[in-house]
Amino acid sequence: MPEMNMIEAIRDAMDVKMSQDPDVLVFGEDVGYFGGVFRATAGLQEKHGLHRCFDTPISEGGIVGIAIGMAANGLRPVAEIQFADYIYPAYDQIASEAARLRYRSNGDFTAPLTIRTPVGGGIYGGTTHSQSPEALFTHIAGLKTVIPSNPYDAKGLLIAAIEDNDPVLFLEPKRLYNGPFDGDPHAPAKAWRGHKLGDVPAGHYRVEIGEARKLQKGVDVTVLAYGTMVWVAQKVAQDLGIDADIIDLRSLLPLDIEMIEKSVNKTGRCVILHEATRTSGFGAELAAQVQERCFYALEAPILRVTGWDTPYPHAQEWAYFPGPKRVGNALRTVMEA
Structure with missing residues (x-):
């Protein structure tokens, strides 16, 4: 199995699903040409085209609103919120629309969308780039919330999230993006940048949501x-x-x-x-x-x-x-x- 860090595993998961399913699209702020601020989407636009991986305006409510509309009409969007700290303008869309769509429509519509966002500290980002708001979303019935701790789970969980017929919030601990991480909270990010963290199978596999x-x-x-x-x-x-x-x-x-x-x-x-x-x-x-x-x-x-x-x-x-x-x-x- 190839070795990957978490960023590479997340990118590979999106690549696998985009290659398998033409209904999978990836979009968000700077995710296209630039490949994302953490490089999680690097190369996806070049490989899959401008219409499958593209940039959006700086409007989190708009990003999630568009994703809900796409999902209700048969697509499987993967929307990136650049930092979890920026997700609050989209909270109403997530809580009031995406999470309730299946129930409110009596099953006529579903919302098979995935929202990816980095969480937590470790990059000296301060109060506007380091928050961990997961509890706000676990309170929402109809929304699934997952957070991996290693590359193997990151890829398998993300594939499962994209394939899920309900909305999934996929939280990515940025301190683990480039691993390895030995548990020392004082280890600076540069000490492990570029290293690998685990073996990750090539191709398609799932880690089932709801299983610890x-x-x-x-x-x-x-x-x-x-x-x-x-x-x-x-x-x-x-x-x-x-x-x-x-x-x-x-x-x-x-x-x-x-x-x-x-x-x-x-x-x-x-x-x-x-x-x-x-x-x-x-x-x-x-x-x-x-x-x-x-x-x-x-x-x-x-x-x-x-x-x-x-x-x-x-x-x-x-x-x-x-x-x-x-x-x-x-x-x-x-x-x-």
Whole structure:
């Protein structure tokens, strides 16, 4: 299998689907001739033509609105929002139109569209280029939300998203774009730029939406994470010698609650990691579901390690990330309870 970083895997997924299905189109700000600010669409316009991969005006509401219209009329658009921080002008289109189209039309119309967008920090982008707004979208019934942590899953999940008949928000952790990432939150992006991160099969394959991945089997504590935090969890557990059951959620909605429940009932302890702000973050939903389903198995409080409840800092970016120290403290706390 060829080695790819996450950017290459995402690009390959779009290339595979564009080659297989003429109804698949890719568009967004600077995705055509320039190939995207992170180069995720580089070469797609040259290979598939101006009408299959093209640039749009700087109008996120317009990008998503056009995608919904295309999807309702039989196409499978893949729309890029350049940064997740820019997605808010399109929120009404996503929540009120795309997510409800199948229900409101009694199944006469579907919205098979994919919205790709980079999330999280790691590039010193500050408060307008580093947000993690996933919890805002997991609240929307009818919308699927996924976030990969490695190139293999990125390609397989993106192919599954493009083939899905409902709208999918595909979140891409920009700190993992160029890998490898060893879990050190202080590792600058330039230290791993251009390296590879994993083996990725050529051609078509799927990673099913709604199925989590058991990254590491253990009996001491269940760690729930997604995106960049998966790597932090693995590194800290190994450094501390904790036999952790680490689950990479991959899909936030639908959620693989069965795997989570089985794990927590086995370990009796649960730590939840995410980069987004703490209050009303997706970790709160995870904690509620674990408590409801696993209360009598719990031997310690469920702990969350998250970003701070502040606007995203620029100069203090690396202190904002849930790093090894804070994650390690949480693991020790639940183990000692």
